[in-house]
Amino acid sequence: MSTKSKKVDLLLCLFLGVFGIHRFYERKFVTGVLYLLTFGLLGLGVLIDLFQILLSCRTDKNKLPIGKANEKHHKVRKALSIFIAVILWLLVGFLFLRHAFNAPMVKEGYYIKVDAAYTLEQKYTKLGEYETRATEIKSGETLFDTYKVWYPSALEQNNNEKFPIVVMANGTGVPFSKFSPIFEHLASWGFVVIGNNDSSSWTGVSSSDALKFIIALNENSKSVFYNKLDTKNIGISGHSQGGVGAINAVTQFTNSNMFTSIYTASATSMELSDALKWSYDATKIKIPYFMVAGTGKFDSETIAPLASLNENFGNLNDGIPAVMARRRNVDHGEMLAYADGYMTAWFRYTLMNDEEASKVFRGDSPEIKENTTNWQDVHIKNIK
Numbered sequence: 001m002s003t004k005s006k007k008v009d010l011l012l013c014l015f016l017g018v019f020g021i022h023r024f025y026e027r028k029f030v031t032g033v034l035y036l037l038t039f040g041l042l043g044l045g046v047l048i049d050l051f052q053i054l055l056s057c058r059t060d061k062n063k064l065p066i067g068k069a070n071e072k073h074h075k076v077r078k079a080l081s082i083f084i085a086v087i088l089w090l091l092v093g094f095l096f097l098r099h100a101f102n103a104p105m106v107k108e109g110y111y112i113k114v115d116a117a118y119t120l121e122q123k124y125t126k127l128g129e130y131e132t133r134a135t136e137i138k139s140g141e142t143l144f145d146t147y148k149v150w151y152p153s154a155l156e157q158n159n160n161e162k163f164p165i166v167v168m169a170n171g172t173g174v175p176f177s178k179f180s181p182i183f184e185h186l187a188s189w190g191f192v193v194i195g196n197n198d199s200s201s202w203t204g205v206s207s208s209d210a211l212k213f214i215i216a217l218n219e220n221s222k223s224v225f226y227n228k229l230d231t232k233n234i235g236i237s238g239h240s241q242g243g244v245g246a247i248n249a250v251t252q253f254t255n256s257n258m259f260t261s262i263y264t265a266s267a268t269s270m271e272l273s274d275a276l277k278w279s280y281d282a283t284k285i286k287i288p289y290f291m292v293a294g295t296g297k298f299d300s301e302t303i304a305p306l307a308s309l310n311e312n313f314g315n316l317n318d319g320i321p322a323v324m325a326r327r328r329n330v331d332h333g334e335m336l337a338y339a340d341g342y343m344t345a346w347f348r349y350t351l352m353n354d355e356e357a358s359k360v361f362r363g364d365s366p367e368i369k370e371n372t373t374n375w376q377d378v379h380i381k382n383i384k
Contacts, residue, residue: 002060006067010053017046027061044089051081105171106179110337117373120360124348125341128189130154134180135224139213143206144198147213148176150187155228162230164351165214167259168195169207169238169245171336175199179239179336189344190352192229202241202268202278204248211255233351235261237343239336240303243267243291244278251284261350263290263343265335266299269308282312288321288383290346290361292339295376296331303332306377313379323361325368325378342368 004026012022020035031045040046052058057077058066116125130152137147155163166186168176176183176195183193194214198206211234218229236259238246243264250259262285268278291312293304300306306326313324323346330338348357360367362383369378 001068002062002064002066004060004066006053006056006058009058009066010050013046013050013053017049018043022049026058026066043092044085047085047089048082051085052078055081057081105174105333106181106337108181110181111185111340114338114341115374116341118367118371120345120356120367121341121371121374123341124189124344124357124360127185128344130188130190132184132187134184134187137213139196139209141206141209143200143209144196146197147194147210148180148183148196149192149194149214149217149225150180150183151192151225152187152190155192156224162228163190163192164230164233164235164347165211166191166193166235166237166347166351167207167210167214167249168193169204169236169242169249170195170198170201171238171240171242173199174239174242182336182340185340186344186347189348191235191347192225201238201245202248202273202276202280204245204250204252207236207238207245207249208253208255211249211258215255215258230351231258232260234259235263235347235351237263237265237347238267239265240332241268241278243304244273244280247280247282247285250287251281257286259287261288261290261347263346264292265339265343266293266304266332267291267308267312269304270311271308272303282315283317285316285320288350289316290323290343292325292327292335292342294327294330294332294335294338296329296334299330299332299335300326309377313381316381319382321382323368323378323380323383325375328374328376338374 009022012025018040020032023032023035055077056067057074060066111125114125116122132150133153134150139145139147175197183195186193194210196206196210217223217225220226236246236249244267246262246264250256250262291309293299293309309324316322327339345357345360348354368375
């Protein structure tokens with residue numbers, strides 16, 4: 001029997017196993033170093049060792065049993081310890097990955113933490129005046145199965161007020177459930193916002209379908225949205241892959257001409273889109289366009305570099321009102337939250353004719369140009 005203590009070995013494995021300390025104690029120095037470098041073979045090795053100790057089939061460097069020797073069914077107990085450890089490791093890994101993939105990209109109350117610098121950016125980053133509600137509806141589509149619509153609760157009142165529509169196009173791996181607070185924020189400013197759980201939004205199909213769906217609700221006398229939507233003022237917003245989808249939605253479909261304003265955040269560059277076969281053509285855009293991206297490394301070097309924004313901005317037809325800007329010190333995934341204030345102002349300006357919101361983009365000193373704390377590379381054309 002080994003001179004090593006089973007109790008000490010167990011405690012070292014339990015509390016310091018990912019650093020291989022129990023293996024150093026067992027005089028297994030090579031695998032101890034390996035555990036130290038790989039965090040115990042990503043935890044799997046530690047689990048195997050732990051169950052071997054618990055089932056009394058653990059040995060030291062010299063193959064001597066640690067703890068009271070029990071040769072009966074030794075090989076069976078060793079195999080069982082490996083089997084239990086692998087099953088537990090796979091289960092924990094599955095739960096971790098499920099949590100990671102389901103974790104929201106934009107968290108509740110994000111607007112409190114966003115470092116809005118100037119007056120109007122601060123105003124439109126905060127929640128608006130409306131209480132909001134939301135409803136999920138099965139789509140009946142093969143491409144995706146669910147729509148979700150956020151809206152001001154005032155819409156349910158019996159009055160003549162009508163609310164503009166904003167369609168949201170998802171980024172890669174980001175269905176509506178992962179950025180719901182953005183929808184709620186827009187609804188609090190008086191918009192009816194529709195999203196879906198499409199994972200291939202770049203085509204624009206799901207956004208075009210979403211527009212058809214919400215228009216049908218407006219025409220359905222049994223719907224809460226019946227005759228409550230301002231169908232002459234419809235915007236679309238897309239992030240990353242969704243930016244490509246937004247551009248395609250306003251240029252490729254029979255209902256494209258219903259959109260009256262577009263906003264994209266970190267839309268995938270033409271070069272990368274071509275490589276991914278996500279084709280789009282900014283020259284076909286005929287409505288006011290606000291495009292943004294971040295200066296962070298991933299955005300500026302891979303997804304939406306400055307050259308891409310310049311290209312899309314330059315490709316717009318003469319006379320199209322357009323704004324281009326980059327959010328300072330913000331990277332790709334953060335653009336949903338950190339550009340939200342000016343996105344809201346854009347839609348308030350272009351869909352509601354909000355005079356105060358318009359000051360972000362027009363006049364002698366548009367706030368977005370003055371706001372060098374948060375924004376750079378700002379260009380504005382055809383907006384007076």
